[in-house]
Structures are given as C-alpha cells and as structure tokens.
Amino acid sequence: MSVRIVLVYQSLLGIYGDRGNGTVLAERLTRRGIDAEVLVVEPGTELPEDAQVYLLGGGEDGAQTTAVRELTKDGALHRAAERGAVVFGVCAGYQILGNTFTVGDRQQEMPGLGLLDVDTRRGPERAVGEILTTWRGRSGEEQWITGFENHGGFTTPGPGCIPLADVVVGVGNGDGTEGAVQGSVFGTYPHGPVLARNPALADHLLEIALGTPLDPLPMPEVDRLRAERRKALGH
Amino acid sequence: MVPMSVDTRGQLVRASGPGRARLALAQTAGRLAAFASRVSGRGSGASIRGMVMMRLDPGALGKLLGGRRVLAVSGTNGKTTTTHFLAAAIRAGLGPGAGRVVSNADGANLHHGIASALGEQPRADVAVLEVDERVVADVLRLGRPEVLVLLNFSRDQLDRHHEIKALARSWRDALAQMGADGPVVVANAEEPLVVWAARPAREVIWVDTQSTWSQDAALCPECGSLLTRTDPEQAGDSVIPGHWECTGCDLAEPPAQVRVSGDRIIDRQGRELPTDLQVPGKFNIGNAACALAAAEVFGVDSVTALSGMRTVTAPAGRFSVTTIAGTPARLMLSKNPAGWAESLPLATTDPLVLAIDAVAADGKDLSWLWDVEFEQLRGRTVVCTGPRAADLAVRLSYAGVAHEVIHDLSAAFRSVAGKVDGPVDVVSTYTPFQRLLDLGGVPRTTKPTALPDVGAEGGAR
Numbered sequence: 001m002s003v004r005i006v007l008v009y010q011s012l013l014g015i016y017g018d019r020g021n022g023t024v025l026a027e028r029l030t031r032r033g034i035d036a037e038v039l040v041v042e043p044g045t046e047l048p049e050d051a052q053v054y055l056l057g058g059g060e061d062g063a064q065t066t067a068v069r070e071l072t073k074d075g076a077l078h079r080a081a082e083r084g085a086v087v088f089g090v091c092a093g094y095q096i097l098g099n100t101f102t103v104g105d106r107q108q109e110m111p112g113l114g115l116l117d118v119d120t121r122r123g124p125e126r127a128v129g130e131i132l133t134t135w136r137g138r139s140g141e142e143q144w145i146t147g148f149e150n151h152g153g154f155t156t157p158g159p160g161c162i163p164l165a166d167v168v169v170g171v172g173n174g175d176g177t178e179g180a181v182q183g184s185v186f187g188t189y190p191h192g193p194v195l196a197r198n199p200a201l202a203d204h205l206l207e208i209a210l211g212t213p214l215d216p217l218p219m220p221e222v223d224r225l226r227a228e229r230r231k232a233l234g235h
Numbered sequence: 236m237v238p239m240s241v242d243t244r245g246q247l248v249r250a251s252g253p254g255r256a257r258l259a260l261a262q263t264a265g266r267l268a269a270f271a272s273r274v275s276g277r278g279s280g281a282s283i284r285g286m287v288m289m290r291l292d293p294g295a296l297g298k299l300l301g302g303r304r305v306l307a308v309s310g311t312n313g314k315t316t317t318t319h320f321l322a323a324a325i326r327a328g329l330g331p332g333a334g335r336v337v338s339n340a341d342g343a344n345l346h347h348g349i350a351s352a353l354g355e356q357p358r359a360d361v362a363v364l365e366v367d368e369r370v371v372a373d374v375l376r377l378g379r380p381e382v383l384v385l386l387n388f389s390r391d392q393l394d395r396h397h398e399i400k401a402l403a404r405s406w407r408d409a410l411a412q413m414g415a416d417g418p419v420v421v422a423n424a425e426e427p428l429v430v431w432a433a434r435p436a437r438e439v440i441w442v443d444t445q446s447t448w449s450q451d452a453a454l455c456p457e458c459g460s461l462l463t464r465t466d467p468e469q470a471g472d473s474v475i476p477g478h479w480e481c482t483g484c485d486l487a488e489p490p491a492q493v494r495v496s497g498d499r500i501i502d503r504q505g506r507e508l509p510t511d512l513q514v515p516g517k518f519n520i521g522n523a524a525c526a527l528a529a530a531e532v533f534g535v536d537s538v539t540a541l542s543g544m545r546t547v548t549a550p551a552g553r554f555s556v557t558t559i560a561g562t563p564a565r566l567m568l569s570k571n572p573a574g575w576a577e578s579l580p581l582a583t584t585d586p587l588v589l590a591i592d593a594v595a596a597d598g599k600d601l602s603w604l605w606d607v608e609f610e611q612l613r614g615r616t617v618v619c620t621g622p623r624a625a626d627l628a629v630r631l632s633y634a635g636v637a638h639e640v641i642h643d644l645s646a647a648f649r650s651v652a653g654k655v656d657g658p659v660d661v662v663s664t665y666t667p668f669q670r671l672l673d674l675g676g677v678p679r680t681t682k683p684t685a686l687p688d689v690g691a692e693g694g695a696r
C-alpha cells in the first residue's frame with residue numbers, strides 16, 4: 001500500500017512553491033523503499049478520505065475564503081484530522097487552519113477551519129524575509145528551522161495548541177513564537193518550501209503519519225544549504 | 236516601401252518657453268551623470284540619466300512623451316523581446332523612415348529608463364516602449380499611447396509585489412478612466428487577469444497565444460468564483476483551442492482575432508503566416524503574434540511586420556551566443572516560474588549551466604524553484620552556479636537530476652569547456668545574467684531602479 005500525500009487545492013493554496021513540500025515528503029519515503037504518491041486535489045473534487053498527509057500552502061485573501069468554504073463543505077479534512085492524519089498548513093494554509101483570520105483592507109473577520117486553536121489579525125507591518133527558528137522539543141543540529149516568510153497576518157496561539165518553534169531571526173507569529181501544533185495538525189509561516197530546507201521536520205511529519213520511526217536519510221546538499229542559510233543570518 | 240499612411244500626430248517634442256529650458260537643462264545634467272556612470276563601469280547609465288533628468292524636471296517624462304506616437308508593451312514575461320519585435324515591425328513599415336523610431340531597447344522600463352531613452356532621441360516621433368507593469372497607468376496618462384500590448388500576468392518577485400491582482404486593477408482603472416481617449420489594447424486572451432484588466436478599453440484585439448502556463452489564475456478576478464479550464468486538444472492535424480470561463484459570472488476567454496497555430500500566426504485577415512523567427516521558443520511566437528497585432532493597429536501590414544521581426548536576434552542580450560571563460564555559451568534569462576517553464580525546454584545541451592541568485596532584482600524568495608519542473612532534466616548533468624546554487628542543488632537532488640555546485644560563474648564555465656559541441660545552454664536569473672553579459676562582452680541591460688511596493692493591500696498572506 002502506498003502512502004498518500006494530498007496537495008489540497010494547489011491552484012488556490014500553492015503560490016509559493018508549496019507543491020515542493022509534497023515532492024519532498026514523497027521522495028523521502030521512496031528513497032527508503034516506501035511507496036508514496038502525491039495527489040493534487042482541486043476545489044470541486046472531493047478530498048480522499050484515506051490519505052496520511054494533507055498539505056495546505058500559501059494563497060491570497062480571496063483564495064483563503066474560497067478554500068475555507070470548500071473544505072468545510074467537503075468535510076474530509078476535518079475527519080482526517082480527527083483520525084490522526086497529518087495536516088500541515090503553511091502561511092495562508094496555516095492561517096485558515098485556525099479559528100479566525102481577517103481579509104481585505106477593512107480586516108473583515110472570517111471563520112477558519114478550527115483545526116488549530118489560533119487567531120490571525122493584520123500585523124503592524126508585513127513580515128518578508130529569511131526566517132530562522134529553533135524547534136521546540138528538538139536538540140542539536142536539527143533544531144534549526146530555516147525558511148522564507150512573507151505574510152501580513154500575525155497569529156496568536158491559544159491554550160489548545162503549542163507553538164512549533166521560537167523565532168531567532170524574523171517574525172513568525174509576531175510574539176517571538178512561530179507556528180502551532182495541535183495533535184497531528186501543524187501550522188507554520190516559513191515556506192521556501194519549508195520541508196526542503198528542514199528534513200528533520202519532514203521526517204517528523206512522516207513518522208507521525210506512518211506511526212513508525214524512519215531510517216536516517218543523509219542528503220549532503222541539504223546540509224550545505226542549511227549551513228549556508230544559517231550563516232547568511234549570522235548564526 | 237511604406238504600405239500605410241503614417242501620420243504624425245502633433246509635433247515633435249516641443250515643450251515651449253521656460254518648460255523647454257528646464258527640460259534641456261535636465262537632459263544635459265542627465266547625460267553627464269550617465270557618462271560618469273559608464274566610465275565608472277556601473278552599467279549603461281540609462282537609468283541614472285533618467286533619474287537625474289527627472290529630479291531636475293519632474294515633468295520630464297510627460298514632456299518627452301508629448302507629441303510622439305506611442306506604442307507600449309507590458310506584462311510579466313516577454314516584454315523586452317516583444318518590444319524588440321514591435322520596434323522592428325514598425326521600422327520595417329516605415330522603410331526609409333525607420334530612424335523615426337525610438338525604443339528603450341535595453342530593457343530599462345521604469346520612469347527613469349523610459350525618460351532616458353526618449354531624451355536621447357528628441358526627433359524620433361514614434362516611441363515603442365517596454366513598460367514595467369507598475370508604470371503602465373502613468374504611461375497611459377502621460378503618453379496617451381495609440382496601442383498598449385498586455386502580454387501576461389504571473390507571479391514574479393512575490394517578496395515585493397504581494398498581490399498580482401492589484402497590478403491588474405491599476406491597468407483596468409487607468410483604461411476605464413481614459414474611456415474613448417484610451418489606446419487600442421492588444422491582449423492575451425488566455426490570461427484571465429489580462430482579459431479582466433483589458434475589458435474596459437475602448438477597443439481590444441484579443442490574441443490566442445497558445446500559452447500553457449495556468450498556475451496563476453484559479454479565481455475569477457471579477458467575482459471571486461472558481462475558473463474552469465479546458466486544455467487545447469490535438470484533433471488530427473488541427474488543434475482545438477483551450478478555453479477558460481468563470482463559473483459565477485460572464486467573464487470568459489474572448490474569441491481571438493489573431494492566433495498562434497503551431498509555428499505560424501493567423502492574422503486578422505485570416506492569413507496563416509510562417510514566422511521563421513531567429514529568436515527561439517514557442518512563447519516567442521505568441522509574443523510575435525501580439526507585436527504583429529499591435530503593428531497592424533499602427534498601420535503596418537502583417538507580412539511587412541513579420542519581415543521586420545525576423546531581423547531580431549538577441550533582444551537585450553537574451554539568447555545571445557558568446558564566450559565565457561573560454562567556453563562558448565548561449566544565454567537565456569528567466570525571471571520567474573512561468574519564464575523558467577518556457578526557457579528550460581530550450582536548454583538542450585548536456586551538461587547545461589543554471590545560474591541562480593536571490594538579491595532584490597531576482598526576487599529574494601527562491602521558493603519558485605519548486606514550481607519549475609526540473610525533473611525534465613533527468614539523464615543530463617546540471618552545473619549549478621551563482622550565489623544561490625545550493626538552493627538549486629537541493630531542488631535538483633529531489634528531482635533526481637545529476638548536478639554539481641560551482642558557485643563562481645567563470646569556474647562553472649571552465650568546468651564545461653569542451654564537453655559540448657557548440658555553445659553550452661545557460662539559463663539564469665536576472666543578476667547573474669547581467670554578470671554573464673559582462674563576462675561574455677555583451678552590452679549590458681540596465682538594472683531596474685527601485686520603485687515603491689505595490690499591492691500592499693490585503694495580498695498574498
């Protein structure tokens with residue numbers, strides 16, 4: 001049986017190379033001898049009920065509202081989160097996983113999917129640039145998360161979830177923390193795409209999805225890129 | 236041979252009285268600054284010349300545009316090549332009067348660059364201008380172009396332009412405001428955002444460019460509903476064109492008057508014309524179709540227009556063949572995922588060189604690397620070069636493409652010396668491309684100067 005990774009609404013939530021996270025997860029399984037497939041599902045088509053990973057990426061205001069409406073109508077993402085499948089939202093995808101977010105100049109409040117206990121409001125200024133965080137609960141070389149962020153919303157994590165990481169360089173949630181985790185649902189701001197630059201995070205998601213530890217998968221190119229990006233930010 | 240009547244609307248650049256004196260002074264100062272820039276090796280100086288001019292005379296651009304027949308070209312990708320096509324087509328149409336055409340041929344397409352090009356040729360009464368997407372509204376207002384070509388709209392440097400729809404809206408508003416005084420718009424019918432922006436124009440000539448990039452428009456710019464799309468289909472010898480339409484309102488792909496059909500162009504009279512261009516790539520046939528339609532509005536017959544376009548070889552250094560560090564190379568510039576999707580299939584050598592950077596002029600965010608199908612290079616070897624070669628190496632590694640990383644550009648070219656019959660193919664982002672032109676002794680294009688961010692409202696989150 002092959003592991004199914006779903007790119008949720010690529011045409012709405014995929015403006016920052018977000019499909020790359022699907023590529024990375026599938027390749028990391030294939031290279032370990034585990035069959036994997038990436039399914040691109042567009043609005044109007046039902047999400048598969050039996051996938052192990054659901055990925056949501058970046059998009060504009062209008063796309064966010066449409067995605068929430070369609071995903072709520074579809075229902076499969078909520079059922080997937082309930083059964084413990086991994087849901088991983090990046091940037092706009094992170095924001096819509098929360099309780100509420102705002103759109104437009106007048107900051108109209110919109111309901112999110114309610115899978116993460118976070119709320120997002122327009123921040124004092126747009127966060128654009130390289131971001132470096134330390135991942136809570138990880139130690140050593142792999143605690144660094146490196147990426148590129150580009151978002152206007154700042155996010156406040158509530159008591160139902162914990163932040164994913166602490167910001168070293170950049171903005172993240174806007175309060176010194178970055179991202180959020182609630183069970184098997186993850187949200188984070190860095191795209192880049194984030195899993196290409198952070199293989200330990202990619203494997204963490206896969207281990208939760210499969211319920212089993214994975215063998216190490218050395219990729220020297222990725223180590224070099226990580227070192228280069230950290231150095232560029234003075235760490 | 237002039238198969239048309241070319242009228243000169245108004246007069247040559249003639250601001251009068253004190254206004255003229257001020258412009259003259261500004262032009263002299265600008266020329267001095269450009270000279271200083273050239274001798275210090277900081278590029279052609281075109282933008283600096285324009286910048287100094289406009290600082291001394293803020294009305295310079297309007298004055299310089301006044302009294303000329305203006306044709307403008309904008310869009311995310313292909314505007315430099317299309318401008319070269321259009322200028323060549325108009326020159327062919329003017330025949331012995333070809334010297335009347337001025338164009339910002341070096342790709343300096345912001346206010347300063349345009350002012351600079353115009354200032355250098357005060358007597359040229361026909362201006363064919365490449366215009367940055369952000370400057371379209373100003374050029375419409377100040378220059379009242381006869382024709383405006385709108386090519387396409389795609390994600391480009393999202394670290395600076397957060398929402399492409401805000402740009403499209405600025406075009407749309409400017410066209411709506413001008414009403415009957417506005418230009419004839421030549422627009423790519425395959426791009427929902429372009430169609431939405433062009434609709435208020437007094438007259439639009441729709442072009443079916445057979446473009447294949449559709450990753451950038453999923454929602455209707457008019458009503459926010461989902462768009463549906465059918466891809467073009469091969470039916471025997473002919474192709475059934477693709478089509479898009481909105482599921483919530485009447486916005487849909489308009490029927491085209493000018494169409495690309497394979498490597499031929501079908502003009503408004505229904506004549507199917509061979510292109511035989513020297514500039515490669517399917518997308519450049521689409522660009523030529525837009526230039527052909529624009530030239531026809533100006534009064535140049537399609538056959539004459541094409542004969543001019545066939546003389547275009549390396550617009551602003553793109554596709555130029557040169558020698559770098561002793562290695563023959565063919566240089567291609569790509570600035571965003573749509574551009575890479577177009578140019579990568581043209582890079583056919585093994586090995587090939589891909590040069591990447593991510594400073595402001597390239598776009599600081601390299602996530603677009605993951606939207607480009609590098610998997611198509613499997614089986615060949617890529618030399619990754621430029622300051623951000625490591626980012627490309629990770630992408631290629633996940634794509635299963637053999638590669639090596641040589642950050643230094645010259646060293647990268649030395650490493651492939653003798654491995655390819657003929658020139659090695661190179662695709663590069665903006666900043667390394669300029670350096671490659673220097674290394675290859677090709678005249679440099681001009682560095683874009685900074686403009687304030689646009690699209691800050693809402694935007695990509």
Ligand SMILES: [Zn+2]
Nearest residue numbers: 455458481484
């Ligand atoms: Zn609509």
